[in-house]
Amino acid sequence: xxxxxxxxxxxxxxxxxxxxxxxxxxxxxxxxxxxxxxxxxxxxxxxxxxxxxxxxxxxxxxxxxxxxxxxxxxxxxxxxxxxxxxxxxxxxxxxxxxxxxxxxxxxx
Numbered sequence: 001x002x003x004x005x006x007x008x009x010x011x012x013x014x015x016x017x018x019x020x021x022x023x024x025x026x027x028x029x030x031x032x033x034x035x036x037x038x039x040x041x042x043x044x045x046x047x048x049x050x051x052x053x054x055x056x057x058x059x060x061x062x063x064x065x066x067x068x069x070x071x072x073x074x075x076x077x078x079x080x081x082x083x084x085x086x087x088x089x090x091x092x093x094x095x096x097x098x099x100x101x102x103x104x105x106x107x108x
Contacts, residue, residue, distance in 0.1 A: 003098045004044055010091040011037050017084045025079055029070065036067045040095075047102070057103050064096045 014037060018030040043060040047053050068089065075085040 001044075001048060003095060003102070004048070006091065006095055006098065007037075007041060007044055010088070010095065011041070013091065014088060017080060017088065021074070021079045025077075029074055029077075029079065033067070033070050033074070036063060036070060039063050040067065053102075053106050057099060057106065061096070061099050061103070064092060064099060068092055068096075 014033065018026070018033060021030045040060065040063050043056055043063060047056040047060060050056055071080065071085060071088050071092070074080040075082065080088075
């Protein structure tokens with residue numbers, strides 16, 4: 001699915017960005033962002049495999065919103081340059097739109 005590929009692209013880019021976090025934050029906020037990326041990946045796979053997708057898609061939508069918040073926090077704390085923040089948010093917004101379309105398509 002296209003959403004899976006878009007998320008993999010997001011993960012690759014995010015990993016490059018997270019490597020530039022200060023050492024003190026690599027095991028806190030960066031780890032939280034990484035964990036959120038894994039959760040989004042897991043929810044995409046679950047939604048693809050399940051017959052009843054409503055709750056999984058709702059969880060996926062929530063996790064995408066949480067990821068936006070964590071990335072905004074990283075930018076506000078100065079760990080993420082504005083250009084990288086902008087690129088990450090664009091990628092997340094695209095995934096969010098895809099999730100919204102998926103929800104409408106399944107009638108959830």
